[in-house]
Amino acid sequence: MLKMGAASDPHSMMVLYRSDGRGEGVRSPNPQLDGFLAVIVFQEMKEFTLHRNRKGIQIPRSVRGSTGLHDLRNAWSSAKHPTYSLNLVFSSAFLGELQPGGGYRGMDMLRDALDYGSRDETLLHLGLALVPAFKEPEKANRLFVDQVFLAASTHLISKHSAQQPLASLRGGLTPWQEKTAKEYLAANIQSNVSLADLANLCNLSPPHFARLFKRSTGTSPYRWFIERRLVLSKLMLESTNDDLAEIALACGFADQSHFTRTFSRIVGLSPAAWRRLQRN
Structure with missing residues (x-):
């Protein structure tokens, strides 16, 4: 189990969870949390029984990309079963901030979806985008992680909201x-x-x-930030003879590989190819 904070909220978190099904069962913390848990299934999960508030609920077989949504104010437990999933915990305080001035408590924003029903491609892709951050947390871009977590929460609210959809904000930043x-x-x-x-x-x-x-x-804060880094990297590629590793670090990328992947995806050419083109 790998855990990290999310969206700079002390009670929200992301947990990459893998179990071979052996060992003791799992149960809710005591006291219960004021928030919601979203479970994104990364590999097929067999049918199992979830005990919630002492009542057994049969959870059917779940395919990759299935999603379950749990109100964490309920007491729950289950026997361990083979699982590979990303668990997103959204605190009530975090959810409340998504609809400022709306008059809702955070717990009013979502409702249970326990059946792990249809495959949710959007949430699956968002979840998979976070996996590298668990593998190399020291290289994880905090703006990117925060942005994906925020996107996951707004997507879930659009599908499982107990209230009206999030209001469209007028205006922008001052x-x-x-x-x-x-x-x-x-x-x-x-x-x-x-x-x-x-x-x-x-x-x-x-x-x-x-x-x-x-x-x-x-554009998002993350995308704006990355584009500024690319502007600086282009200036350095064109006006200096610094190697790619030096430019990557000077522009805030984790390493040369990260720089090359990001530059190539957005610009359409590798940094080396772009430099050659400018100099020719």
Whole structure:
């Protein structure tokens, strides 16, 4: 089991969970948490019995990409069974910040979906995008992890909301907020900036900041940050003879491999090929 925090919220987290089915069963913490657990199934899961509030619930066989949603205020337990999944815990406080001023408690935003029914391709892809962060957490981009966690939560609310869909925000960041956020990102191009770092500067919650930033700029904070890194990398590729590993570190990428993958995906050419093209 590998665990990491999420969205800079102390009670939200992501857990990459793998079990061979041996050993003691699993049960809810005591006291119960005020939040929801989303389970994204990464490999087929056999039928099992979930005991919730002392009542047995039969969970059918689940295919890769199936998703279960559990209200963690309930007491639960089950025998161990072979499992490989990504578990996302959304605290009530985090969920409440997704609908600022809406008059809802965070626990009003979702409802149980215990049957692990239809395959959810969107959530599966979001979950798989987070797996590398567990393999090399020291190289994980905090803005990227926060952004994917936020995207997963808004997607779940769109499918399983107990209330109206998230309200469309009018306007965006104020001019000073947008300027402050962009200047901070540009000044910390080599740093592992989080969504909370930016939100705190603008006196906003991380989810609220992310939504307003995208409305103001047309892109996510993570994408804007990566594009600034690529602008700097292009300048260095064109005007210096520094090797790719040096440029990668100077522009805030984890290593040369990460730099090459990101540059190639967005620009359409490898850094080396782009440099040759500019010099010819």
